[in-house]
Amino acid sequence: MEMMVLLGDFTVRTVALGAALVGAVAGVLGSFAVLRQQSLLGDTLSHAALPGVCLGFLLAGSRQLAPILAGALVSGALAALLVLLLTRTTRVKTDAALGVSLSLFFAFGTVLLTYVQRHQGAAQAGLDAFLFGQAAALVPADLRLIGSVGAASLLLVALGWKELKVTTFDADFSRSLGRPVVAIEFALTVLIAVAVVIGLQLVGVILMVALVIAPAAAARQWAKRLEGMVLLSALFGAVSGVAGALLSASVRGLATGPVIVLVASGFVAVSLLLAPGRGIAWQLVQAVAERRSLRAHRVLLGLYQLAQDHGDPRYPSEQGMLDTYYRGGSASALGRLQRRGLVERVEHMPEEGDHWVLTEAGQQQARDLLEPFGSRDGADRTGAGT
Amino acid sequence: MSALQAWLDQPSVTIMLIGALVGIAASLLGAFLVLRRESMLSDAISHSVLLGIVVVYLLTGTVDTPLQVVGAALAGLVTVWATDLLVRSRRVKQDAAIGLVFPALFAVAVLLINLYARDVHLDTDAVLLGEIAFAWLDVVSLGQLEVARSLLTMLVITAVNLAFVVLLYKELKLATFDPGLATALGKRPTLVGYALLGLVSVTAVGAFDAVGAILFVAFVIVPPTTAYLLTDRLWRMLAYGCVVAVGSSLAGYALARAYDVSVGGSMASATGAFLLLALLFGRHGLIARALGRRAPRAPQAADGSVVAEVSLAGPAEHGRGS
Amino acid sequence: MGEEVERALSTAQGVHEPSLALHVEDLTASYASGAVLWDVDMNVPPGVLAAIVGPNGAGKSTLLKCVIGALRPAAGHVYVFGRPYRQQRHRVAYVPQRTSVDWDFPTTALDVVTMGLYGRLGWLRRPGKREDDEAHEALAMVGMDAFAERQISQLSGGQQQRVFLARALVQDADLYLMDEPFAGVDATTERAIVDLFKDLRRRGKTVVAVHHDLQTVATYFDWLALLNVRLIAQGPVREVYTAEHLRAAYGPRVVLLEQTAEA
Numbered sequence: 018m019e020m021m022v023l024l025g026d027f028t029v030r031t032v033a034l035g036a037a038l039v040g041a042v043a044g045v046l047g048s049f050a051v052l053r054q055q056s057l058l059g060d061t062l063s064h065a066a067l068p069g070v071c072l073g074f075l076l077a078g079s080r081q082l083a084p085i086l087a088g089a090l091v092s093g094a095l096a097a098l099l100v101l102l103l104t105r106t107t108r109v110k111t112d113a114a115l116g117v118s119l120s121l122f123f124a125f126g127t128v129l130l131t132y133v134q135r136h137q138g139a140a141q142a143g144l145d146a147f148l149f150g151q152a153a154a155l156v157p158a159d160l161r162l163i164g165s166v167g168a169a170s171l172l173l174v175a176l177g178w179k180e181l182k183v184t185t186f187d188a189d190f191s192r193s194l195g196r197p198v199v200a201i202e203f204a205l206t207v208l209i210a211v212a213v214v215i216g217l218q219l220v221g222v223i224l225m226v227a228l229v230i231a232p233a234a235a236a237r238q239w240a241k242r243l244e245g246m247v248l249l250s251a252l253f254g255a256v257s258g259v260a261g262a263l264l265s266a267s268v269r270g271l272a273t274g275p276v277i278v279l280v281a282s283g284f285v286a287v288s289l290l291l292a293p294g295r296g297i298a299w300q301l302v303q304a305v306a307e308r309r310s311l312r313a314h315r316v317l318l319g320l321y322q323l324a325q326d327h328g329d330p331r332y333p334s335e336q337g338m339l340d341t342y343y344r345g346g347s348a349s350a351l352g353r354l355q356r357r358g359l360v361e362r363v364e365h366m367p368e369e370g371d372h373w374v375l376t377e378a379g380q381q382q383a384r385d386l387l388e389p390f391g392s393r394d395g396a397d398r399t400g401a402g403t
Numbered sequence: 404m405s406a407l408q409a410w411l412d413q414p415s416v417t418i419m420l421i422g423a424l425v426g427i428a429a430s431l432l433g434a435f436l437v438l439r440r441e442s443m444l445s446d447a448i449s450h451s452v453l454l455g456i457v458v459v460y461l462l463t464g465t466v467d468t469p470l471q472v473v474g475a476a477l478a479g480l481v482t483v484w485a486t487d488l489l490v491r492s493r494r495v496k497q498d499a500a501i502g503l504v505f506p507a508l509f510a511v512a513v514l515l516i517n518l519y520a521r522d523v524h525l526d527t528d529a530v531l532l533g534e535i536a537f538a539w540l541d542v543v544s545l546g547q548l549e550v551a552r553s554l555l556t557m558l559v560i561t562a563v564n565l566a567f568v569v570l571l572y573k574e575l576k577l578a579t580f581d582p583g584l585a586t587a588l589g590k591r592p593t594l595v596g597y598a599l600l601g602l603v604s605v606t607a608v609g610a611f612d613a614v615g616a617i618l619f620v621a622f623v624i625v626p627p628t629t630a631y632l633l634t635d636r637l638w639r640m641l642a643y644g645c646v647v648a649v650g651s652s653l654a655g656y657a658l659a660r661a662y663d664v665s666v667g668g669s670m671a672s673a674t675g676a677f678l679l680l681a682l683l684f685g686r687h688g689l690i691a692r693a694l695g696r697r698a699p700r701a702p703q704a705a706d707g708s709v710v711a712e713v714s715l716a717g718p719a720e721h722g723r724g725s
Numbered sequence: 726m727g728e729e730v731e732r733a734l735s736t737a738q739g740v741h742e743p744s745l746a747l748h749v750e751d752l753t754a755s756y757a758s759g760a761v762l763w764d765v766d767m768n769v770p771p772g773v774l775a776a777i778v779g780p781n782g783a784g785k786s787t788l789l790k791c792v793i794g795a796l797r798p799a800a801g802h803v804y805v806f807g808r809p810y811r812q813q814r815h816r817v818a819y820v821p822q823r824t825s826v827d828w829d830f831p832t833t834a835l836d837v838v839t840m841g842l843y844g845r846l847g848w849l850r851r852p853g854k855r856e857d858d859e860a861h862e863a864l865a866m867v868g869m870d871a872f873a874e875r876q877i878s879q880l881s882g883g884q885q886q887r888v889f890l891a892r893a894l895v896q897d898a899d900l901y902l903m904d905e906p907f908a909g910v911d912a913t914t915e916r917a918i919v920d921l922f923k924d925l926r927r928r929g930k931t932v933v934a935v936h937h938d939l940q941t942v943a944t945y946f947d948w949l950a951l952l953n954v955r956l957i958a959q960g961p962v963r964e965v966y967t968a969e970h971l972r973a974a975y976g977p978r979v980v981l982l983e984q985t986a987e988a
Binding site: 136 | 509
């Protein structure tokens with residue numbers, strides 16, 4: 018209910034709209050970053066925006082969003098170029114190159130930030146907000162800027178969809194089709210930087226990476242196709258943005274960025290646990306089932322082997338022996354096999370305990386299991402075998 | 404003794420010493436992180452130690468206890484463990500896993516500060532920038548000597564890291580170069596890895612006061628990377644890394660004084676200057692590469708992962724040279 | 726009947742054949758994608774040069790990794806000279822696939838060979854002159870002593886493989902486990918490895934190598950285990966290297982092989 022009241026407020030509505038937009042754009046472009054295994058490039062891009070924010074401020078002389086975002090975009094692009102330079106021309110590996118670029122740009126950013134704070138007097142008041150985001154500072158003019166830049170980048174993604182898709186999936190193949198792969202990859206990096214930059218005011222340089230990665234990683238768990246993943250990721254991003262903005266507006270003193278990030282992380286946690294097929298809960302159930310059927314199959318094949326060795330398809334095997342052979346636990350496996358009609362209990366030397374034989378279906382099942390191995394008689398062993 | 408005291412009483416000396424110690428402690432461990440391709444874990448750890456610090460503060464009400472170190476180290480290890488868990492679930496790739504775990508922990512930490520610790524010195528600026536410029540104000544007595552608390556902390560941490568790297572040099576090297584052989588020889592590479600990352604977390608806490616948690620990352624990654632461009636020997640990589648770190652602290656302090664800007668920030672930025680020099684003039688740098696001075700690599704034989712079916716199709720041939 | 730029980734009981738109660746260099750029992754390993762090794766029973770007597778051969782994805786490397794404990798199998802046991810691997814570490818040398826390590830690592834060929842001695846050195850001791858001498862000696866045995874001080878990325882693929890072999894030699898083990906030692910090496914290295922194998926056999930050592938080239942199996946090895954998730958066949962290479970077994974391992978496509986196999 019409180020949310021509804023909040024939505025009536027003009028400022029809050031502006032913020033919510035902005036946050037939805039930022040989340041959606043980050044969700045779309047983050048999908049590509051995650052699939053290309055470049056998630057941490059988003060980390061580098063967002064930290065590296067700090068010196069650009071300060072330079073944009075210094076050059077414009079006041080706290081206007083356009084030059085600040087332009088500065089952030091330029092320094093992000095330079096940071097990406099440094100990563101490329103290090104990985105392509107030296108033996109420095111990607112992770113170190115990302116770390117180098119991130120920490121050096123951020124370090125220089127803090128130098129500039131303190132310079133602004135100590136030399137430009139009170140005018141700097143707003144720059145701190147770019148560290149952790151401050152939704153309240155968002156005005157309609159900012160929203161128009163963020164909106165048009167965000168819409169433009171989404172349009173570019175839509176126009177280049179085929180190329181982006183094939184290059185993300187298989188760059189070499191894309192090259193063989195004559196696509197300008199380097200240009201496409203560069204464009205994608207710049208677009209990711211754009212997504213990061215328009216979120217700075219709301220989420221801040223430190224945490225913006227999460228809004229790039231989290232919605233995409235969550236969407237990846239549910240979607241089977243890139244189209245579905247991108248749309249779902251945009252939705253998760255937008256919802257995280259709105260929910261985060263409203264929550265932080267309703268509790269005094271909460272920074273917006275961290276709240277948005279926590280909502281997005283919640284989407285990830287739920288998706289990882291529950292997504293059908295890929296979810297961890299789902300996998301656990303499957304793993305248990307698989308282990309059980311593995312044991313059952315081993316017992317089944319063991320019976321088949323003994324039957325083969327004796328040239329009697331209905332050779333009765335003693336349960337105690339099977340237990341020893343399979344280190345116990347054959348009882349439950351036998352039970353399962355019996356329920357599926359693959360084995361049956363027979364009366365054979367009652368004083369020696371239960372005996373089991375394969376049914377017709379059981380023999381067929383054993384043959385089917387062995388088929389892929391191309392072996393006629395199960396455990397075919399030569400020489401020193403067994 | 405009093406001469407030493409007089410020397411230490413100069414704020415600039417204390418600040419530069421702290422910076423140099425942070426640099427040495429960080430780059431000793433960083434060399435192995437860089438070689439293990441886990442550099443970005445230091446970024447993750449440096450963010451999430453804040454959670455450890457905040458939680459310990461909320462529980463005990465202080466920010467100076469040794470418990471702090473324990474809490475932060477635990478937070479760092481939780482980050483590494485959670486990342487590992489995500490990767491092993493095969494639901495997300497390693498890069499995404501790192502990028503999912505630390506922002507969440509960091510966000511929790513910032514919100515806890517927002518809600519419950521507004522007025523303490525745990526403000527978020529300090530996280531980023533550090534307060535090395537004021538470190539000399541907070542002193543403790545050590546016998547007859549008065550030493551800055553941060554300096555003492557960093558001395559202890561640096562000594563521990565140095566001992567770790569020297570004593571377990573060959574285990575670290577083996578676990579980094581060939582974890583398979585390390586396992587086969589019973590050298591517990593996973594355990595060695597966790598010990599390394601645990602010490603990274605502890606060092607991050609120590610550095611947190613001095614240069615800020617995020618600038619710490621620069622000291623972990625940049626000096627070893629610089630050294631990696633300069634040498635082909637591991638021990639030299641460690642030594643050069645320390646030299647770069649110390650040089651950056653001195654140069655960075657001078658620059659910070661000259662322009663009246665963040666000390667930690669300029670120290671970290673100065674590491675970039677060393678990297679640039681190595682990138683241009685180093686043994687594996689751009690100029691050496693352009694001049695082709697570096698010993699050319701012998702041509703690599705084609706990768707041998709030929710499927711059996713392929714080799715079956717051709718006539719029987721022995722000694723397939725490539 | 727009684728005979729089976731006895732046989733099953735003897736396997737189960739752990740009469741682990743100390744006479745076998747490597748004894749793998751009921752080994753089953755699976756990844757999320759399904760079983761990679763299925764109920765593998767493998768025996769390698771001492772003093773043989775054994776090849777583990779099978780198509781891609783047959784679980785060959787997985788088998789070696791389970792032996793050294795780098796992977797935990799879903800079921801099964803491994804015995805080296807009659808005891809669990811952990812008690813026999815000092816008697817085993819492991820050579821991973823060459824592509825499994827970072828050759829840009831800042832270290833020399835000599836240093837890599839010295840790593841083979843880290844197990845013997847224990848946790849805190851450092852390698853000294855004695856270890857260096859042993860490493861030089863091992864490098865000389867594979868014709869690489871001239872390259873001792875080279876940074877390892879400046880070696881060719883074959884030379885890198887020989888460094889790995891020298892590292893195994895320096896361990897002075899009784900059982901050598903090698904993952905694709907012939908992969909991507911030049912003719913010189915290939916010959917060097919073959920000579921080394923013969924030397925090891927002469928000294929009574931056992932080699933178990935993952936191998937991918939059916940062409941050379943019969944000439945380089947004298948013992949063969951054919952693997953395709955399950956163990957298809959094992960034994961002296963003359964007995965196992967038959968068209969029938971190979972077809973069982975590789976599928977019907979190995980038609981061309983019959984001449985090779987019977988030649």
